[in-house]
Amino acid sequence: MTITSRRNQKGAVLLLVALVVLIGSSALILSTLSNDGSLASLARGNAHTLNEARDALLGYALSYPETHPGTANASPGFLPCPDIDGDGLEDITQCDNANQSSIGFLPWRTLGLARPGGSSGQADCLWYAVSAGFKSPAGTASPPVLNASTEGSFQIENGSGEIIVGASAADRAIAVVFDPGPVLSIDGATPAAPKYTQNRLAASTRTHCGSVNSGDMINRAINYLDRLNGISNADGSKQGASGNDPGANPLPDSGPSVFVSASKQETFEGVSYNDRMVWIDRRKFDPVFKRMNQWVASKVQACVARYGELNIVGSKRYPWAAELDASADPVYVEQTGQRFGRIPAALNAPGATSWPLDPDTSTGQDCFAWFWWPAWQEHIFYAVHEQHTDPAGAASTALELNGTVSEFIVLIANSELSGQTRVGYANKGRIENYLEGQNQPATGSAHIPPGDESFVTGNGTSINDVACNNVGC
Numbered sequence: 001m002t003i004t005s006r007r008n009q010k011g012a013v014l015l016l017v018a019l020v021v022l023i024g025s026s027a028l029i030l031s032t033l034s035n036d037g038s039l040a041s042l043a044r045g046n047a048h049t050l051n052e053a054r055d056a057l058l059g060y061a062l063s064y065p066e067t068h069p070g071t072a073n074a075s076p077g078f079l080p081c082p083d084i085d086g087d088g089l090e091d092i093t094q095c096d097n098a099n100q101s102s103i104g105f106l107p108w109r110t111l112g113l114a115r116p117g118g119s120s121g122q123a124d125c126l127w128y129a130v131s132a133g134f135k136s137p138a139g140t141a142s143p144p145v146l147n148a149s150t151e152g153s154f155q156i157e158n159g160s161g162e163i164i165v166g167a168s169a170a171d172r173a174i175a176v177v178f179d180p181g182p183v184l185s186i187d188g189a190t191p192a193a194p195k196y197t198q199n200r201l202a203a204s205t206r207t208h209c210g211s212v213n214s215g216d217m218i219n220r221a222i223n224y225l226d227r228l229n230g231i232s233n234a235d236g237s238k239q240g241a242s243g244n245d246p247g248a249n250p251l252p253d254s255g256p257s258v259f260v261s262a263s264k265q266e267t268f269e270g271v272s273y274n275d276r277m278v279w280i281d282r283r284k285f286d287p288v289f290k291r292m293n294q295w296v297a298s299k300v301q302a303c304v305a306r307y308g309e310l311n312i313v314g315s316k317r318y319p320w321a322a323e324l325d326a327s328a329d330p331v332y333v334e335q336t337g338q339r340f341g342r343i344p345a346a347l348n349a350p351g352a353t354s355w356p357l358d359p360d361t362s363t364g365q366d367c368f369a370w371f372w373w374p375a376w377q378e379h380i381f382y383a384v385h386e387q388h389t390d391p392a393g394a395a396s397t398a399l400e401l402n403g404t405v406s407e408f409i410v411l412i413a414n415s416e417l418s419g420q421t422r423v424g425y426a427n428k429g430r431i432e433n434y435l436e437g438q439n440q441p442a443t444g445s446a447h448i449p450p451g452d453e454s455f456v457t458g459n460g461t462s463i464n465d466v467a468c469n470n471v472g473c
Ligand SMILES: [Ca+2]
Pocket: 083, 084, 085, 086, 087, 088, 089, 090, 091
């Protein structure tokens, strides 16, 4: 098999998997894209490529577990590392520091996209910036762990000093794709600095978009991405920003960055800004957050169900919950008598004192030993039917999910809704900061009061909780 056909096959498989995964979310993505006001500002000829790139990134994040079967506990949500030498393949050296956002060529081969520009070479190669929290864990010693509260790192201004994305940290964009346009002379770093003329020369062997020596001019962002109103798209910095302000430091950086999206800027001296861009904000990433929650919910459900199958075979006795305590950081220890709370990491007798092997044998790990679990355990709640505790309680109480009597229920809290905050142990100990409506069994405590045993799958607006029971999710 030739390299090209292998690559085409890989791309086809990636797109197919993404398509399958997208089926449940495609309507949402389509409506999201068609409602996007930012698209109106794009030139028609380039809109297709930029939008294709954004869709490919969303598909990559959605299908990450399926396309990375060899990566331990790969959850949905990860985006590729940028490509620093223009061969179209992500360079995991750009992901080696998990805490830093980074920028480079869009890794079109990794994304399964067609080679940009056809035979015309690198003229149409796109650039790409990815937020620290969403970078692929490939090649990273301590990979980021994603959950529905993970924030993007990018603020975007419109060229007139107005913030159009990311006014608050929770609203920052997750990734940005740039169409850099032809070379031009950009403003200097300060008003007094001379203009800089972009230069895309290769001093080493060419790749499709760049050259093999990553330091060559052809591989450097400053020779593609422009400066406007004190903001540099090449490194996400902003003149005058300091401390923890967005744009205080150039990429790669652990702090937030700023980019500028404006129409082409032209003076009597010529064009001074010609970048075009699309971005993935939280709203566009919503299908991925949804799949992330469902993926985690399914794994937790399968593990709790497996425990019940093994613990007193035929009787299905599940663990007690770990209690919520608003006076201390969460602890995850099974508490006899607690039928509602968090999933206990530490189990006590009676019953099995350790979790079984993950029924998803591809992980090769025990349940809840996954590397991503510590970032999720605070957000997941669990209720057990009185007749399925160990020892079993009275027969009178019915635990219900959507009106169906259930042996156990797992609830994923999802992102904070208006009025919820999960900072500090006092807030982490209060159920109303996680679950909504009738999923709050007793405000501020881990108890289920009599007659309050009905839980529901969230409607996505006033209740965004994802729910499973012993039958499934
Ligand atoms: Ca590369």
